[in-house]
Amino acid sequence: xxxxxxxxxxxxxxxxxxxxxxxxxxxxxxxxxxxxxxxxxxxxxxxxxxxxxxxxxxxxxxxxxxxxxxxxxxxxxxxxxxxxxxxxxxxxxxxxxxxxxxxxxxxxxxxxxxxxxxxxxxxxxxxxxxxxxxxxxxxxxxxxxxxxxxxxxxxxxxxxxxxxxxxxxxxxxxxxxxxxxxxxxxxxxxxxxxxxxxxxxxxxxxxxxxxxxxxxxxxxxxxxxxxxxxxxxxxxxxxxxxxxxxxxxxxxxxxxxxxxxxxxxxxxxxxxxxxxxxxxxxxxxxxxxxxxxxxxxxxxxxxxxxxxxxxxxxxxxxxxxxxxxxxxxxxxxxxxxxxxxxxxxxxxxxxxxxxxxxxxxxxxxxxxxxxxxxxxxxxxx
Ligand code: COA
Numbered sequence: 566x567x568x569x570x571x572x573x574x575x576x577x578x579x580x581x582x583x584x585x586x587x588x589x590x591x592x593x594x595x596x597x598x599x600x601x602x603x604x605x606x607x608x609x610x611x612x613x614x615x616x617x618x619x620x621x622x623x624x625x626x627x628x629x630x631x632x633x634x635x636x637x638x639x640x641x642x643x644x645x646x647x648x649x650x651x652x653x654x655x656x657x658x659x660x661x662x663x664x665x666x667x668x669x670x671x672x673x674x675x676x677x678x679x680x681x682x683x684x685x686x687x688x689x690x691x692x693x694x695x696x697x698x699x700x701x702x703x704x705x706x707x708x709x710x711x712x713x714x715x716x717x718x719x720x721x722x723x724x725x726x727x728x729x730x731x732x733x734x735x736x737x738x739x740x741x742x743x744x745x746x747x748x749x750x751x752x753x754x755x756x757x758x759x760x761x762x763x764x765x766x767x768x769x770x771x772x773x774x775x776x777x778x779x780x781x782x783x784x785x786x787x788x789x790x791x792x793x794x795x796x797x798x799x800x801x802x803x804x805x806x807x808x809x810x811x812x813x814x815x816x817x818x819x820x821x822x823x824x825x826x827x828x829x830x831x832x833x834x835x836x837x838x839x840x841x842x843x844x845x846x847x848x849x850x851x852x853x854x855x856x857x858x859x860x861x862x863x864x865x866x867x868x869x870x871x872x873x874x875x876x877x878x879x880x881x882x883x884x885x886x887x888x889x890x891x892x893x894x895x896x897x898x899x900x901x902x903x904x905x906x907x908x909x910x911x912x913x914x915x916x917x918x919x920x921x922x923x924x925x926x927x928x929x930x931x932x933x934x935x936x937x938x939x940x941x942x943x944x945x946x
Pocket of ligand 1: 785786787788790828829830831832833834835836837879881884885886
C-alpha cells in the first residue's frame with residue numbers, strides 16, 4: 566500500500582467550498598459574503614450581519630424591521646431552560662451551562678424534526694435571539710441576582726447588556742460590544758464550525774450541530790482562549806492604581822518567564838494567520854475606547870507588555886481573543902462568561918454553515934492509518 570499522506574490537524578487540507586466567508590492570510594483580510602469585516606463592524610450591527618451570513622445579502626430597511634420584530638419576540642428564556650440551568654451547580658463552567666441550554670432549546674423546539682431551509686432559518690434566528698438570555702441569566706444567578714426580562718425597545722447589544730447588568734449601558738459600551746459580536750460572528754472552517762458541519766453531514770438537526778460546536782469552542786486552543794487571556798492578566802495581577810509603564814514592565818517579565826518555560830500563552834498565534842489576525846486592529850480600537858471610558862490605563866499597560874515581549878521573543882502576534890478578553894472584563898462580565906459571549910456571536914456563522922452544508926451535503930468521514938497491534942486472537946481455552 567502506498568504511503569498515506571497524513572496531515573495532522575488537517576493542516577493545509579481543503580475540504581470543501583464555502584460562500585460564507587473568506588480568510589486571506591496573505592492580505593490579513595476577512596470577508597463575510599464579500600464585505601470586509603472592518604466595514605461591517607464600523608457601519609452595521611450584529612443583527613444585519615446575522616441576516617447577511619444566513620441569506621447572503623445585507624437586509625434592506627424593511628427586511629431589517631421584520632428580522633428585528635422576530636428577534637425581539639424571541640428573547641425571553643423559556644421556563645424549561647431556566648429549570649435546566651437551575652439544576653446545574655454554580656461550580657459548572659458557563660460553557661457547560663450554555664451547551665446544556667442549547668440542547669434543551671433543541672429538544673423543546675416545535676420544529677425539532679424539520680430540517681428544511683425555512684425551518685433552519687427560523688431555528689437559527691430564534692437561537693440567536695434567545696441565547697443572550699442564557700448568558701445573562703447564568704452570570705446573574707452566580708452573583709445571587711434575579712433574572713432580568715428582555716426589553717424590546719433596545720437593539721440586540723443594548724438588550725444583552727441590559728439583561729446581564731440590569732441597567733442601560735452607555736452608547737460607547739454598547740458600540741464596543743456590538744463590534745465584538747460582529748468580529749466574532751464568522752471565520753470559515755475553524756474547529757467549531759467544522760464540528761457543526763461534520764454533525765450536519767450525518768443529517769442530524771441544527772441544535773445537535775450547535776451543541777457539538779459549543780463543545781469544540783470550549784477548548785483553550787479555540788474559543789476558550791479569550792477566557793484564558795484574562796486568567797493570564799489575573800495571574801500577573803491587575804492593579805488599578807498602577808501606572809501603565811509599571812504594568813507593562815511586570816507583564817513583559819511574566820511573558821519572558823512563560824516563554825523561557827516553553828509555555829503556550831493563550832491569545833497569541835493562529836493556524837491560518839501567520840502575520841497578524843485581520844480582526845485585531847478593530848477589536849484593539851474597541852479596547853482602547855473602553856480603557857479610556859473606564860479610565861483603566863493599567864490594562865493597556867499589561868496588554869502592551871505581553872504583546873511586546875511575545876513579538877520580541879517569537880514574532881507571534883495576538884489573535885482576536887487577546888483584545889476581546891479585557892474588553893469583556895472592563896464591561897463587567899465574569900471571566901467564565903467570555904467564551905459564551907463568543908457563542909452568542911458565532912451562532913450566526915455556525916448556523917449559516919449548517920444550512921450551507923445541508924444544501925450540498927456529503928457525509929464527512931476521513932480515513933486513518935492503523936498503527937495498533939498486529940492481528941491477534943482471544944485465547945478460547
Ligand atoms: N504561545 C507560545 N508559543 C506559541 C504560541 C503561543 N500562543 N502559538 C504558537 N507558538 C509556537 C509553538 O510553540 C510552535 O513553536 P515551536 O515550533 O518552537 O514548537 C510554533 O509557534 C508553531 O505553533 P503550533 O501550535 O504548531 O501552530 P498551530 O498552527 O498548530 O497553532 C494555535 C495555532 C492557535 C493552536 C496556536 O498558536 C496556539 O496554541 N495559540 C494559543 C491558543 C489561542 O490563542 N487560540 C485562539 C486561536 S484564535
